[in-house]
Amino acid sequence: NAGVTQTPKFQVLKTGQSMTLQCAQDMNHEYMSWYRQDPGMGLRLIHYSVGAGITDQGEVPNGYNVSRSTTEDFPLRLLSAAPSQTSVYFCASSSRTGNYGYTFGSGTRLTVV
Amino acid sequence: SQKIEQNSEALNIQEGKTATLTCNYTNYSPAYLQWYRQDPGRGPVFLLLIRENEKEKRKERLKVTFDTTLKQSLFHITASQPADSATYLCALPFSGGYNKLIFGAGTRLAVHP
Numbered sequence: 001n002a003g004v005t006q007t008p009k010f011q012v013l014k015t016g017q018s019m020t021l022q023c024a025q026d027m028n029h030e031y032m033s034w035y036r037q038d039p040g041m042g043l044r045l046i047h048y049s050v051g052a053g054i055t056d057q058g059e060v061p062n063g064y065n066v067s068r069s070t071t072e073d074f075p076l077r078l079l080s081a082a083p084s085q086t087s088v089y090f091c092a093s094s095s096r097t098g099n100y101g102y103t104f105g106s107g108t109r110l111t112v113v
Numbered sequence: 114s115q116k117i118e119q120n121s122e123a124l125n126i127q128e129g130k131t132a133t134l135t136c137n138y139t140n141y142s143p144a145y146l147q148w149y150r151q152d153p154g155r156g157p158v159f160l161l162l163i164r165e166n167e168k169e170k171r172k173e174r175l176k177v178t179f180d181t182t183l184k185q186s187l188f189h190i191t192a193s194q195p196a197d198s199a200t201y202l203c204a205l206p207f208s209g210g211y212n213k214l215i216f217g218a219g220t221r222l223a224v225h226p
Contacts, residue, residue: 004156033213040121042202042218043157058213090156098206101147101159102214 002026006091006105013081013112021076021108023091029103030096032074033058034066036087037107043090049074081112115141117205117217125223126193134188134220136203143205146179146186151200151219160201161188193224 007022025032033048035058045058049068063085065077074093078085088109092102118137126132136146145164149157163170163179163186170177176189190197200219207213 035216040218042117043216045207045213045215048213059215092156098145099162101149101162102157102204103159104156106156107154 004091004093004103004105006089006108008108009106011108011110013078013110015081015083015112017081019078019081021078021089021091021110023074023076023105024072025074025091025093025103026072027093027095027103028071029093030071031098032068032091032093033102034064034074034076035090035092036060036085037090038087046076046089078110083112086110086112115139115205115207115215117203117215119201119203119217119220121218121220123221123223125225128194128224128226130193132190132193132197132222132224134201134222136186136188136217138184138205141184141205141208142181145206146177147204147214148175148177148186148188149202149204149216151202157202157216190222193222195224195226198222198224 004025034046035043037043044060047066049055088107090107091105094102116139147162148160151157161177163177174191178187200221202219204214204216
């Protein structure tokens with residue numbers, strides 16, 4: 001049982017480059033979310049999805065796109081990387097009831113130079 | 114706007130003592146509150162969920178209280194061990210549903226032998 005799998009674990013981008021952070025879960029969870037974590041600021045919600053084909057914005061969506069074509073996958077796209085997007089990114093999933101909390105991936109550490 | 118406050122200063126305690134962490138929130142009346150543990154370089158791990166109609170919840174050496182009048186949750190670890198050293202995060206749902214969580218910045222706990 002893999003849980004939530006994120007790839008890559010580390011990435012260095014140049015300003016202006018684009019990339020996709022991958023997230024997959026094998027728990028048949030309806031809800032999936034992307035957070036970024038910066039020192040002293042905690043986790044901030046970027047985008048979330050309540051099911052395949054349905055996505056919505058969180059607190060800090062600018063510069064990021066998401067799609068949810070299947071229940072399992074929820075990729076996060078950086079359109080044109082900026083140094084302000086240097087952060088650790090976490091993908092998380094939960095069941096509809098949320099009774100067992102969120103299951104988080106191990107994170108992607110992104111540096112934009 | 115909704116706000117969660119956790120003590121940003123690290124909590125240092127002696128092994129065997131009870132650790133008590135605080136989570137305060139404003140501008141919101143959440144239906145439940147969650148606590149997570151995060152180790153360095155890893156994603157948060159769900160520990161406990163307590164609902165607004167539950168004053169207290171226990172799981173092994175963990176105890177959580179939820180005071181909706183004070184808008185505060187207390188997280189206790191009894192008989193603390195060095196292995197309990199980590200950052201502990203509290204989380205509340207954004208108004209409107211289970212699928213969106215807002216996280217506090219976390220409190221780092223260090224248990225010394």
